[in-house]
Amino acid sequence: MSNQIVVTGAAGWIGGHVCRVLRRLGWDVVGVSRSPEVAREKHPDRPWIGIGSELETAVQHAGRVLDLAGRNAFEQPWTSDFVEALRSSRIDPTVRIVDALARTRVRDPVLITASGYPACGDGGDRELADDAPARHELVLGSIDAEREDAALRAADRIRVAVMRIGLVLGPDGGAFPALRRPFDAGRGVVLGSGRQWVPWIHLLDVVALLTEVLADPGYRGVVNAVAPQPARHVDLARALGEVLGVSWQHHVPAARVARTWGGASELLLHSHRLVPARALELGFAFAQPDLGGAVKDIVAG
Ligand SMILES: NC(=O)c1ccc[n+]([C@@H]2O[C@H](COP(=O)([O-])OP(=O)(O)OC[C@H]3O[C@@H](n4cnc5c(N)ncnc54)[C@H](OP(=O)(O)O)[C@@H]3O)[C@@H](O)[C@H]2O)c1
Numbered sequence: 630m631s632n633q634i635v636v637t638g639a640a641g642w643i644g645g646h647v648c649r650v651l652r653r654l655g656w657d658v659v660g661v662s663r664s665p666e667v668a669r670e671k672h673p674d675r676p677w678i679g680i681g682s683e684l685e686t687a688v689q690h691a692g693r694v695l696d697l698a699g700r701n702a703f704e705q706p707w708t709s710d711f712v713e714a715l716r717s718s719r720i721d722p723t724v725r726i727v728d729a730l731a732r733t734r735v736r737d738p739v740l741i742t743a744s745g746y747p748a749c750g751d752g753g754d755r756e757l758a759d760d761a762p763a764r765h766e767l768v769l770g771s772i773d774a775e776r777e778d779a780a781l782r783a784a785d786r787i788r789v790a791v792m793r794i795g796l797v798l799g800p801d802g803g804a805f806p807a808l809r810r811p812f813d814a815g816r817g818v819v820l821g822s823g824r825q826w827v828p829w830i831h832l833l834d835v836v837a838l839l840t841e842v843l844a845d846p847g848y849r850g851v852v853n854a855v856a857p858q859p860a861r862h863v864d865l866a867r868a869l870g871e872v873l874g875v876s877w878q879h880h881v882p883a884a885r886v887a888r889t890w891g892g893a894s895e896l897l898l899h900s901h902r903l904v905p906a907r908a909l910e911l912g913f914a915f916a917q918p919d920l921g922g923a924v925k926d927i928v929a930g
Pocket residue numbers: 637638639640641642643644661662663664668680696697698699700701717718719722743744745746793794795796797798802803804
């Protein structure tokens with residue numbers, strides 16, 4: 630049986646980390662990038678393909694896909710053109726992959742597609758397990774919901790897992806470096822009221838969970854990829870303040886957060902109390918279940 634897997638977004642932050650682990654586990658990883666030459670220079674240890682028709686060919690041949698493509702929501706202001714780019718960079722590759730997987734002759738094909746916590750909308754204080762319905766409420770949430778639909782359309786024929794990924798915390802990418810910046814400058818901040826739930830997860834745990842989902846056929850449908858101990862934003866500020874030894878109680882009103890972060894502020898100001906019910910049920914052991922420990926680990930590098 631071929632051990633090949635196609636990974637979109639393989640040159641990205643999570644993709645780069647997960648591909649290294651997959652290779653260590655013996656997977657033959659084919660990376661997909663809009664700029665395969667640039668990606669090859671950065672990661673010469675794996676073959677790279679572009680996003681032309683070679684994507685369909687590779688997917689059909691491998692029959693296994695980890696679909697992590699998507700323009701970075703923090704990359705630039707959310708103009709209508711950029712929102713369309715956020716959307717198409719997530720939906721178009723997924724739709725094409727689903728079509729190509731319909732033609733694969735590989736036994737036990739699998740598709741693991743990234744979604745994100747905004748897919749459930751703003752849940753207030755309600756716990757949101759993996760079976761929480763997707764809602765077309767928030768801007769990125771609606772895009773994620775559409776992506777989930779696109780991936781799950783293949784679920785009657787192949788194993789599909791849709792990962793509702795939380796706010797990934799790690800030292801070398803994602804939102805964490807920007808979130809810690811004011812703390813490094815000596816004045817920690819609480820964004821908005823601070824009561825909004827932040828569905829965080831440590832980078833190492835999201836990488837481990839993605840590889841676990843690939844290996845374990847018990848994972849199907851939506852899978853919440855968040856830490857088991859949910860926290861409010863104020864807890865994140867407290868953890869950062871305590872680890873970095875600075876004050877952390879300065880509240881920045883939501884309107885000012887929105888002015889500073891633009892559209893991407895919807896990722897920080899809404900409340901998403903996701904719980905990883907399915908992962909816990911299937912025995913996934915989180916390396917960093919506790920926010921204080923995770924922040925300490927990340928800051929220590
Ligand atoms: N980081 C988080 O906290 C977080 C939270 C929830 C969900 N997610 C989701 O997880 C996935 C990976 O996140 P990440 O943080 O690793 O993002 P990232 O570092 O920005 O990487 C995403 C990659 O997607 C690729 N990409 C962008 N536009 C594309 C397009 N039109 N077609 C094909 N590929 C395209 C890019 O690769 P090339 O430049 O090589 O083409 C980029 O490196 C994304 O779908 C994201 O929405 C992340």
